[in-house]
Amino acid sequence: MGDLLVKLYDLPAMPKASDARFQIKRPMAPEKRTVVRWVEERFGERWASEVEMAFSGHPIRCFVALGEGRELAGFACYDTSFRGFFGPTGVDEEYRGRGIGTALLLRSLHAMADEGYAYAVIGYSGADEYYQKTVGAIPIPDSEPGPYRDWIKRSG
């Protein structure tokens, strides 16, 4: 599970809003705890910690996907553990395979391009083929474990 590199100056266009059965939005500060709790319940405390970082300033470096009842269905962050990194991202199991993960990915990468980045790194990918297919990501040689090393041992 190494890191991948993505060209932000050559991204596919965002899917048209009329095609979407869900809404992608940048959450607001009052929604922070709702989003962090949702991520922690499904994906654990490390990803929840990174989401907290995404809410630590403006612009909030996170996007969420809402289903038809405005319930949370997925999230994606950038600039959390490291500047210029995309992730973490996750979609609730019930909502997978409907294009939500790709919409969150593209929305986030376009935001990074708008904020002045030329390239993004997808950290500790675990889904290389998917990122290669969707955004032309290429592996960064010898990047495992890359910057994710020397973890603090968790107690309990």
Ligand SMILES: CC(C)(COP(=O)(O)OP(=O)(O)OC[C@H]1O[C@@H](n2cnc3c(N)ncnc32)[C@H](O)[C@@H]1OP(=O)(O)O)[C@@H](O)C(=O)NCCC(=O)NCCS
């Ligand atoms: C990866 C993830 C965000 C994709 O969300 P999604 O809403 O299902 O994605 P989409 O519907 O846009 O795309 C689905 C496609 O991605 C592919 N895909 C999903 N996870 C994959 C993986 N780990 N490796 C390869 N392909 C993968 C699916 O096979 C599907 O392919 P298809 O379009 O050819 O059928 C979701 O599977 C998830 O939350 N996984 C657990 C958390 C995770 O691994 N996050 C990424 C870590 S970098």
